[in-house]
Amino acid sequence: MPSTIKGLFLFRIYNSRGEPSIKVSVMTEKGLFSACAPHGASAGKYEAKNLEVGKIEKIFPRIKKNFIGLEADFSLIDEMLERFGGKDFAKIGGNFSIALSQAVCKAGSQNNPHRLFGQAKYFPFPLGNVLGGGAHGGGTDIQEFLAMPIKAKTIQEAAETNFAIWRRAASALKAKGFVAGRNDEGALVSRLSDLKTLDLLSEIAEDFGARIGVDFAASELYSRGEYTYSKLGKSFSEREQLEFVLQLIRTYKLAYAEDPFQQNDFSSFCELAKKAKCIICGDDLFASHAGRLKKGIKTGAGNAVILKPNQAGTVSRILGTAELARKNNFINVVSHRSGDTCDSFISDLAVGIGAPLIKCGIMGSERAAKMNRLIETWESAGRPGMAKLKV
Ligand code: PGA
Ligand code: ZN
Numbered sequence: 001m002p003s004t005i006k007g008l009f010l011f012r013i014y015n016s017r018g019e020p021s022i023k024v025s026v027m028t029e030k031g032l033f034s035a036c037a038p039h040g041a042s043a044g045k046y047e048a049k050n051l052e053v054g055k056i057e058k059i060f061p062r063i064k065k066n067f068i069g070l071e072a073d074f075s076l077i078d079e080m081l082e083r084f085g086g087k088d089f090a091k092i093g094g095n096f097s098i099a100l101s102q103a104v105c106k107a108g109s110q111n112n113p114h115r116l117f118g119q120a121k122y123f124p125f126p127l128g129n130v131l132g133g134g135a136h137g138g139g140t141d142i143q144e145f146l147a148m149p150i151k152a153k154t155i156q157e158a159a160e161t162n163f164a165i166w167r168r169a170a171s172a173l174k175a176k177g178f179v180a181g182r183n184d185e186g187a188l189v190s191r192l193s194d195l196k197t198l199d200l201l202s203e204i205a206e207d208f209g210a211r212i213g214v215d216f217a218a219s220e221l222y223s224r225g226e227y228t229y230s231k232l233g234k235s236f237s238e239r240e241q242l243e244f245v246l247q248l249i250r251t252y253k254l255a256y257a258e259d260p261f262q263q264n265d266f267s268s269f270c271e272l273a274k275k276a277k278c279i280i281c282g283d284d285l286f287a288s289h290a291g292r293l294k295k296g297i298k299t300g301a302g303n304a305v306i307l308k309p310n311q312a313g314t315v316s317r318i319l320g321t322a323e324l325a326r327k328n329n330f331i332n333v334v335s336h337r338s339g340d341t342c343d344s345f346i347s348d349l350a351v352g353i354g355a356p357l358i359k360c361g362i363m364g365s366e367r368a369a370k371m372n373r374l375i376e377t378w379e380s381a382g383r384p385g386m387a388k389l390k391v
Contacts, residue, residue: 003028003072003107008100010060012053015039015339016366017184020053023341024099026107028072033111035102037095038310039339041184042135042143042217044263044284046292048085048094048313056096063092067100072107078316089313101314102345113377117352120381123155124334124350125389126371127213127256128162128362130169131197132187133231135220136338140194141229143217144187145201146359148255150391151209155378158386159371161208166362168204184338186364194232198252211391213256216245219284222262242268249276255391256357258306258333259283269301279304279357279391281333288312290321297328304331307355309346322353331389335359340366344373351377356387 007027013036015021025034039050063084070076081089081097089097109116128147133140149161169188173180178190192200198214205212218241221227227236236244238261245260256279261268263284273280281304286292288311296302305325312318325332334350336359347370350358358374361367378384 003030005067005070005072005104005107008064008067010057012057013341015341016364017339019339021339021341022053022056022095022099024096024103026072026100026103028107030107030110033103033107035099035106035345036341036343037099038337038341038343039095040308040310041338042220042284044219044287044311046263046284046287046289047311048097049088049090050095051090051093056093059092072104074101074105074108074315077101077104078314081314085313094310094313097313098310101316102309102343105315106345113348113352114381116348120351120377120384121354122384122387123374123378124355124358124387125150125152126155126158126162126374127333127357127359128166129185129187129359130162130166130201130362132183132185132189133194134217136185136187137183138187138189139191139231140197141221141231142194142214143220144185144215144258145197146213146215146256147201147205148211148213148357148391149208150211150255150389152386154383154386155374159375161210162362165204165208165210168207169200172200172204182363185361186367187361194229198248202252211255212252213254213258213279214248215258215283216260217284218259219262238265238268242272245272246276249278254278256281259285261285263287266296266299266301269296270299273300273302279331281306281331283308283335286321288318288321290317290324293321293324293330297324297330303329304333306359307332307334307349308337309349310337318349319353322355326353331356333357333359336361336367336370342366342369344370346370347373348377351381354387356389
């Protein structure tokens with residue numbers, strides 16, 4: 001029986017960085033279903049545009065009326081959000097749009113991912129952010145140093161491996177006197193250089209049978225033809241950046257490299273994908289946008305795509321991008337944001353679309369919430385195996 005939207009509520013909440021954010025709740029005859037908007041620090045130029053919470057609060061009473069009485073069907077609601085949102089959702093805010101879209105999705109399925117997406121066939125490997133820097137805070141220029149527990153047989157085992165790698169890294173840093181704190185994504189920060197950080201993580205990961213990867217978030221390093229590594233005291237031309245990335249992939253046997261080049265450089269992604277045996281993933285490059293991914297597929301710009309629902313603006317859009325990737329053998333990598341909440345919709349999304357990888361962090365309640373949701377739905381899905389992923 002389809003349910004009807006009987007009430008719509010907006011709340012000013014705060015994300016894990018303490019920034020104002022929003023929560024949208026949808027009331028139907030089946031109950032109250034809520035979703036929260038996350039927020040990026042290394043946000044790309046091509047993402048849906050956010051609107052300040054104060055502005056959303058002002059327009060909400062006017063928008064709200066249009067949704068009351070409609071069926072809680074996210075594709076129907078998403079069409080309206082497209083119409084009201086205008087270019088890049090700037091009129092209503094991509095943050096409002098994605099929160100409402102996800103809340104309706106949860107309402108329509110009564111928060112049961114199996115009802116929404118069908119029975120899960122396998123579970124994604126969590127790409128865990130162990131050590132970090134860049135725009136998330138920390139001593140390195142590279143934003144994220146990630147663990148991929150590829151040998152895990154279950155999602156529970158994968159989670160435990162990532163927690164163990166994080167803890168081992170924390171005690172190694174403490175023992176060396178490199179005081180370990182945590183950044184925006186709960187990743188460890190230290191005074192170790194980028195290369196020493198890679199030395200440390202690759203050694204620890206090997207002990208746990210895991211592979212490693214990095215998110216360069218290279219748009220943050222780029223300006224006017226140069227990539228500046230301020231901690232390394234080096235500036236690279238576009239060609240030198242390609243060589244540097246290749247060298248890191250080969251030296252550290254990286255299984256995964258995200259945004260190794262700035263968000264407009266499709267051709268370097270393409271060149272790297274030809275030369276490296278590695279998952280080459282576009283985040284800011286594609287901004288979860290089907291049109292940009294289409295261009296990437298055509299030009300061979302990498303072989304994987306980050307899916308952040310709030311980059312896209314609606315659930316329908318993110319599903320469209322995921323389907324395009326799947327049909328063209330691009331690996332779907334569902335992802336959280338650095339400023340996040342305990343909303344765990346992305347876990348259901350990753351399982352629902354059969355994504356082989358999910359980036360949901362390791363430490364912090366807002367990160368654990370996603371992992372815990374994966375474990376919970378794994379039980380109710382009849383404990384399926386892990387994704388088939390060749391690395
Ligand atoms: P962001 O970073 O959420 O701060 O944009 C995450 C990422 O770049 O993958
Ligand atoms: Zn990224």
